[in-house]
Amino acid sequence: MENLQDNQFDVWEVFIQSKPGLPHIHAGNVHATDKKMAVQNARDTYTRRGEGTSIWVVPSLNVTASDPDENEMLFDPSNDKMYRHPTFYILPEGAKNI
């Protein structure tokens, strides 16, 4: 496994923006030796069918993730707070994307 990783270069996380103004959304990851190659590989892997207008790449090592063991503490308290959902408004007719 160690050897395999050596052969396949470092892992980079890829974020694709589908239209200007929209957020960059995590698409997956690629292998690359440097940032230039990471952008090119992301382009070839994730935007071949016209999915993107912008690409971000980040070394996976630089991503800090939440600890799954802390899931209860982090996420459960929001389960019963219905009032935090913006579902109690009456939308004006014709208003979209709210």
Next chain:
Amino acid sequence: MNSKEILYNYCLRLGDDALILGQRLSELCSKGPILEEDLAQTNIALDMIGRAQALFNYASEINGGKNTADDIAYRRPEFQYRNHLLVEQPNEDFAHVIARQLYISAFEVLFYGSLENSKDSILASIASKTIKEIKYHLQHASDWTVRLGDGTPESTFKMQRAINNLWMYTGELFEMDSIDDQLLKSGIGVDKSPLIEKWRKQIQATLSEATLTMPEEMFMQSGGKQGVHTEHMGHLLSEMQYLQRAYPDAKW
């Protein structure tokens, strides 16, 4: 040749370069050094085949529809193919794939950049579309040339070997013959003679960055545009044309 036949032949030359290199790169499908590079090479292959399709469709139109784009691509004998010898050279190793792409893409950036100003509006629009793809091909090939050239002793050796081995097929890219001359006169074709200096500068810059040496002057091979190909061409065609030869008009 009348002016229609000249233009028809010009389209075949440009289309054949794209088709044959597209076929060569397709051979790499599932054989890339890593998954991402596999996708990159086959992406370039698809760009090439798309360009060939556009050019053959136009050739078919010029020819009054006597033969379709598929007929042109798959049903000619070897000596009727008009591609440069460079693009039919086998993949050998990854360094050869990259060196071939570097040489041809550096040429195509200049060539199609100039063809964008063609008086023939269809050729000009094909050029405008394809130049964006070519710029990416050149960047991809240049980056790999530098990476491998300025890499380990083994990668440097292999990259230099590929650069040297394919050098003799680069002179042909800039040759002008009667078809080129006549289309240049009518404002349709490209004057390739002034491109060679720019091309050499571009290659020199990339090779220096890659710590590689520019090959010395040597005898340049030629003949592709007249249909005289290297021994690799027949093998390539036998695979490429197999389906149309074995099952003519096959549909799926």
